[in-house]
Amino acid sequence: MTVFLGLPRADPESHLHGAPFPQAARAAIADTQLRRNLGNATATIRAKRARVVGEVPDWAALRAAGAAIKDDTLARLPELLVQLEEAVTARGGTVHWARDATEANRIVTALVQATGADEVVKVKSMATQEIGLNEALEAAGIAAWETDLAELIVQLGHDTPSHILVPAIHRNRAEIREIFLREMGRVGLPAPADLTDSPPALADAARRHLRQKFLDARVAISGANFAVASTGTLSVVESEGNGRMCITLPRTLITVMGIEKLVPTWQDLEVFLQLLPRSSTGERMNPYTSMWSGAVEGQEFHLVLLDNGRTAVLSDPEGRAALRCIRCSACLNVCPVYERTGGHAYGSIYPGPIGAVLSPQMTGPSQNSTLPYASSLCGACYDACPVAIDIPSMLVHLRSQVPHPAAERAVMRSVAYAMGSPRRWAVALAVSKAGRLLGRRRGRLSTLPPPLSGWTSSRDLPLPPAESFRDWWTRTHGDGS
Numbered sequence: 479m480t481v482f483l484g485l486p487r488a489d490p491e492s493h494l495h496g497a498p499f500p501q502a503a504r505a506a507i508a509d510t511q512l513r514r515n516l517g518n519a520t521a522t523i524r525a526k527r528a529r530v531v532g533e534v535p536d537w538a539a540l541r542a543a544g545a546a547i548k549d550d551t552l553a554r555l556p557e558l559l560v561q562l563e564e565a566v567t568a569r570g571g572t573v574h575w576a577r578d579a580t581e582a583n584r585i586v587t588a589l590v591q592a593t594g595a596d597e598v599v600k601v602k603s604m605a606t607q608e609i610g611l612n613e614a615l616e617a618a619g620i621a622a623w624e625t626d627l628a629e630l631i632v633q634l635g636h637d638t639p640s641h642i643l644v645p646a647i648h649r650n651r652a653e654i655r656e657i658f659l660r661e662m663g664r665v666g667l668p669a670p671a672d673l674t675d676s677p678p679a680l681a682d683a684a685r686r687h688l689r690q691k692f693l694d695a696r697v698a699i700s701g702a703n704f705a706v707a708s709t710g711t712l713s714v715v716e717s718e719g720n721g722r723m724c725i726t727l728p729r730t731l732i733t734v735m736g737i738e739k740l741v742p743t744w745q746d747l748e749v750f751l752q753l754l755p756r757s758s759t760g761e762r763m764n765p766y767t768s769m770w771s772g773a774v775e776g777q778e779f780h781l782v783l784l785d786n787g788r789t790a791v792l793s794d795p796e797g798r799a800a801l802r803c804i805r806c807s808a809c810l811n812v813c814p815v816y817e818r819t820g821g822h823a824y825g826s827i828y829p830g831p832i833g834a835v836l837s838p839q840m841t842g843p844s845q846n847s848t849l850p851y852a853s854s855l856c857g858a859c860y861d862a863c864p865v866a867i868d869i870p871s872m873l874v875h876l877r878s879q880v881p882h883p884a885a886e887r888a889v890m891r892s893v894a895y896a897m898g899s900p901r902r903w904a905v906a907l908a909v910s911k912a913g914r915l916l917g918r919r920r921g922r923l924s925t926l927p928p929p930l931s932g933w934t935s936s937r938d939l940p941l942p943p944a945e946s947f948r949d950w951w952t953r954t955h956g957d958g959s
């Protein structure tokens with residue numbers, strides 16, 4: 479018998495970490511066009527969301543119900559996953575289990591190769607972005623075409639998504655027109671030569687280009703927003719109808735789903751179909767909700783259940799609520815840090831506040847040590863989250879787990895030593911008063927020697943007070959009173 483000790487973290491092939499956040503954020507902040515695009519887009523979505531959420535009198539109860547259903551699901555995840563597998567199999571589907579990105583990519587590639595197809599159409603899916611499926615398919619000579627408009631823009635622009643819901647949020651209309659004119663003809667039906675940057679013209683060019691892809695496709699790959707364990711029903715929620723085309727037209731459908739996307743019953747699904755559209759696109763109801771249970775006649779259906787670090791998240795009582803996330807992106811749209819840096823700075827395909835907690839947990843905190851600091855801890859993300867994930871508390875919890883630089887550890891050790899005895903602390907205060915001499919001209923300290931220069935490189939330090947609290951107490955109350 480094999481005894482398994484320890485939970486698998488995300489595969490190194492996962493798109494869950496990149497350059498350190500401070501470095502990437504510095505470059506993003508310098509891009510004024512990017513900041514303008516982000517500022518306009520997030521302000522618009524925020525206002526829409528606030529309006530439609532305000533219309534629902536029982537929003538707080540719905541939110542509590544969503545959190546409770548997800549917590550119950552996570553507590554019973556093994557049994558519910560087995561129930562899902564049995565239900566999907568009973569309805570003619572095939573279930574595959576993938577521990578990590580490498581395994582999931584291998585399974586999907588083999589399934590596509592078995593059909594003889596050399597191209598597939600895709601519904602927008604965070605799970606397949608997480609595992610780098612498009613790159614894995616490309617390496618096997620299979621072209622994967624994104625059919626969601628924003629994903630198409632990102633793919634044609636040889637770019638990476640910077641928002642969960644609006645992956646091309648960092649692009650404006652003029653940039654999109656340029657991408658369509660330059661790239662569409664290389665991979666399919668070209669954009670009309672007289673294409674303007676009006677939204678209807680851009681949408682029309684995308685529609686014509688994608689129609690050909692849909693009609694040619696024999697295999698489709700999707701993610702899933704939800705899966706109902708009791709009936710084996712998968713669900714994709716979207717706005718453009720491309721998801722429905724992918725799910726119904728091709729002969730083979732392959733769905734890659736993170737294991738946390740479960741809900742126990744249809745009744746539970748009802749709660750999330752109210753929470754998701756209002757929180758994500760600011761709509762009362764999303765235009766297309768597709769549901770399927772197993773394979774329909776003449777179609778082959780495969781479901782790939784992906785762990786890739788999720789059971790590691792589940793094992794942490796302080797962090798597991800991150801798995802409640804329904805990827806609505808409301809937390810991104812209210813985050814002051816995201817609004818200024820955009821999604822690329824987070825280095826993970828999960829950007830913004832939820833990315834700052836989910837990515838380090840999935841990869842292990844040492845792989846993403848700067849992300850727990852990519853927040854002002856203002857709490858706006860917690861307020862906006864439709865499943866009440868307390869992201870700020872999780873960030874603080876993760877900050878205690880990430881490895882800290884040697885200089886920071888040395889400073890903290892020195893401070894702890896000084897504060898460990900009243901006499902040592904009195905000496906430290908007396909020494910710190912020397913700082914008043916250094917900064918007396920400007921009234922503040924602008925430069926400190928290393929390793930403290932890390933602090934003053936981006937902020938000033940106030941001068942130590944002329945009289946410390948201890949000195950004041952001794953003067954006004956007498957020593958030892």
Ligand code: SF4
Pocket residue numbers: 757802803804805806807808809810832859862863864865866867
């Ligand atoms: S953490 Fe909450 S607000 Fe953010 S994407 Fe997930 S469900 Fe939405």
